[in-house]
Amino acid sequence: MFDAILFVQLGSPEDATPKSVEKYLVEFLGDWHTLGNPPFFWNWLLKRIIAPKRSVKSACKYQEMVQKAGLGEMPLVYYTRRFAEGIASAVESRIAVRYAFEFGTKPSISDALQEFADFGKKKIRVVPLFPQRSLVTTVAVRDIAAACFQKFPQLSMDFVDGFALNPVWLEETFQNVLRHWNGISPIVFSFHGTPVAWAKKGDPYSRDCEAEFDWFRKKIREVSPNAEVLLSYQSRFGHGKWLGPFTTDVVAQIAQKQKEVLLVCPSFTAENLETLHEIDVELRNLFLAAGGQRFTRVSCLNDDANWVKRFAEEMMRENLGSPCEK
Numbered sequence: 636m637f638d639a640i641l642f643v644q645l646g647s648p649e650d651a652t653p654k655s656v657e658k659y660l661v662e663f664l665g666d667w668h669t670l671g672n673p674p675f676f677w678n679w680l681l682k683r684i685i686a687p688k689r690s691v692k693s694a695c696k697y698q699e700m701v702q703k704a705g706l707g708e709m710p711l712v713y714y715t716r717r718f719a720e721g722i723a724s725a726v727e728s729r730i731a732v733r734y735a736f737e738f739g740t741k742p743s744i745s746d747a748l749q750e751f752a753d754f755g756k757k758k759i760r761v762v763p764l765f766p767q768r769s770l771v772t773t774v775a776v777r778d779i780a781a782a783c784f785q786k787f788p789q790l791s792m793d794f795v796d797g798f799a800l801n802p803v804w805l806e807e808t809f810q811n812v813l814r815h816w817n818g819i820s821p822i823v824f825s826f827h828g829t830p831v832a833w834a835k836k837g838d839p840y841s842r843d844c845e846a847e848f849d850w851f852r853k854k855i856r857e858v859s860p861n862a863e864v865l866l867s868y869q870s871r872f873g874h875g876k877w878l879g880p881f882t883t884d885v886v887a888q889i890a891q892k893q894k895e896v897l898l899v900c901p902s903f904t905a906e907n908l909e910t911l912h913e914i915d916v917e918l919r920n921l922f923l924a925a926g927g928q929r930f931t932r933v934s935c936l937n938d939d940a941n942w943v944k945r946f947a948e949e950m951m952r953e954n955l956g957s958p959c960e961k
Contacts, residue, residue, distance in 0.1 A: 803949045823898050870909060
């Protein structure tokens with residue numbers, strides 16, 4: 636039986652200054668999982684040109700996001716902490732619960748493992764807070780965590796490899812969609828994009844996204860048989876071919892016809908720059924400029940009390956099985 640749970644999120648700059656954003660970009664984009672073995676000159680280009688140039692513009696977006704969210708800190712950090720605190724409260728003293736980030740801000744995975752070691756814990760259940768499996772999500776967490784575990788030979792890792800088709804995740808997300816939907820708007824499930832080449836090499840991300848989407852579309856059409864439910868991908872990076880259709884194209888087409896849309900971002904359990912700026916600001920502006928009138932996004936589950944309680948119960952199961960099995 637495991638005696639501790641570690642929830643891992645991607646990470647965030649420590650604050651919204653260009654210096655912190657640059658440090659985060661170097662760590663995140665410099666990790667080979669993020670882009671999948673980029674060319675040998677990538678790190679030089681990243682440190683000398685890309686990160687310094689992008690950090691100033693990105694810092695402005697982070698500043699806008701923090702101000703809009705009104706939380707006094709990065710939303711991803713705030714909601715991850717609140718989520719972990721809620722899980723800890725739900726499991727009481729039976730299991731030690733901590734959270735960590737892969738890149739940027741603290742605590743790091745090593746920080747959390749040090750605490751577990753100090754507490755005399757032995758078997759740690761590591762849960763990446765990414766529903767879908769991928770090189771850039773669950774594989775990255777597993778590899779980084781495994782390297783950190785080597786520093787603590789007294790600790791062993793029990794790894795949860797995604798939960799895209801876990802019934803608690805699906806049902807809580809579905810109920811959240813229904814709370815936001817007016818029964819009329821087309822619903823776009825927009826997942827974070829990855830390169831098509833990854834899927835061709837066997838990366839399970841697109842399969843997890845499509846399986847999730849099929850489940851949601853079926854459930855929504857049980858409520859409203861004529862509902863328009865669409866799949867798309869956001870956040871392209873670089874010049875290669877990425878998963879499609881692209882969210883920008885799908886939303887622009889909807890704007891010219893139905894005039895209203897509901898966006899769901901099932902790649903994320905907590906609000907972040909991608910949901911609060913790329914979607915809520917940039918995509919909304921695109922939709923309105925294309926003729927749309929009503930743009931609504933379903934909030935992430937964040938620290939929702941029911942989600943936290945049910946997920947805590949799910950994570951306490953000793954024989955969790957494969958969370959991505961139907």
